[in-house]
Amino acid sequence: TRAIVARAPGKLFVAGEYAVVSPGEPSVLIAVDRYLTVSLSESVDAGSIHSPEYSRMPVRWTRGQDGLTLDREHHPYDYVIAAIEVSERLRAERGLRPRFFDLFIESGLDDPSGRKFGLGSSAAVTVATIAAIDRFYGFDLGTRGRYELAMLATIAVAPHASGGDVAASTYGGWIGYRSPDRDRLRAARAEHGVAPVLGSDAWRGTEITRLAPPAGLDLLVGWTGHPASTERLVSGVSRGTDVADGAHTGFLDASRACVEDLWRALAASPPGTTPPRAASDDALALDAIRRNRRLLQALGARTGVTIETDRLRILCDAAEAIGAAAKPSGAGGGDCGIVLAPAGADVAGMLRVWETNDIRHLTIGVHPPEGEH
Ligand code: MEV
Structure with a gap:
């Protein structure tokens, strides 16, 4: 068989x-x-x-x-x-x-x-x-x-x-x-x-x-070279979280607001159409990613967990310096950072900073949705 x-x-x-x-x-x-x-x-x-x-x-x-x-x-x-x-x-x-x-x-x-x-x-x-x-x-x-x-x-x-x-x-x-x-x-x-x-x-x-991919933005992935343990990070954040003190509710509200903005910016288009995207959609997406990065930094500071490691900070700062938006992907503590870069951004300049700091650019694309292979 x-x-x-x-x-x-x-x-x-x-x-x-x-x-x-x-x-x-x-x-x-x-x-x-x-x-x-x-x-x-x-x-x-x-x-x-x-x-x-x-x-x-x-x-x-x-x-x-x-x-x-x-x-x-x-x-x-x-x-x-x-x-x-x-x-x-x-x-x-x-x-x-x-x-x-x-x-x-x-x-x-x-x-x-x-x-x-x-x-x-x-x-x-x-x-x-x-x-x-x-x-x-x-x-x-x-x-x-x-x-x-x-x-x-x-x-x-x-x-x-x-x-x-x-x-x-x-x-x-x-x-x-x-x-x-x-x-x-x-x-x-x-x-x-x-x-x-x-x-x-x-x-x-x-x-x-x-969701539809952001039409005017390029997705780039940087790898810190440090594998992270999601389980350890997630339990650290949960140990450092006092659900009663309101800070966590504040985090959830702020995260919801920025992710829903991103969701709106990437709203699925009707099947079979390639919509010309308004520039504002991309601006909204970039802003949402930047806000989400700040929220995760604050969450890490509040719970005493290093979500954004030094290398992730360098990775993200280099992206923001060229007008892109970036954040740790997943639990942080190492692994990868993602970048959304607008057309015309000096991506080569960002990659040079990555290279000097041992951050590897992973050439990764998106696997197409189920039913579109
Ligand atoms: C880790 O990949 C992402 C977290 O949100 C945990 C989870 O979604 O299960 C930190």
């Missing part, structure tokens, strides 16, 4: 980080044209997971009474295993005959020496694994169903993850995203199972909106 091959793109956050962790708060993300690939082939009495990048040791999984049984306790495959687990639950609930499979993972989201750029490899491996199993069992989940199943897997591993990266990796293109209430989802899954949760009211508040 032929292997099933599924690939999922990486992502970059454009705006709304940290705020988007609160259900219903808006963010903007893009899917990028770098990919993680999962190949699936049927096996006989046990499954296995292989990846040159993740681990040299394959993980074997079998099926026990209460879910999957693994041949060792600690493994770098949490997201893959969660994706298999949630799919197995769905398979059982749909009354399909159980089968085993081997998974081979290949990530194009890291640099050649294996260092992570911070392009969302956890989300991409989850989305690609779900896509492969969807085809293997013929679940016929569709785009939204694959997002939902990947999201259930994700929150089994990272309970507070917004899932913006999962949505971007599933839908492609530029998206506006508001997260579901993950506590409600977990409760609904525990009470009803996986199949009844898909497409149910437990997702209310979730929004995934296609």
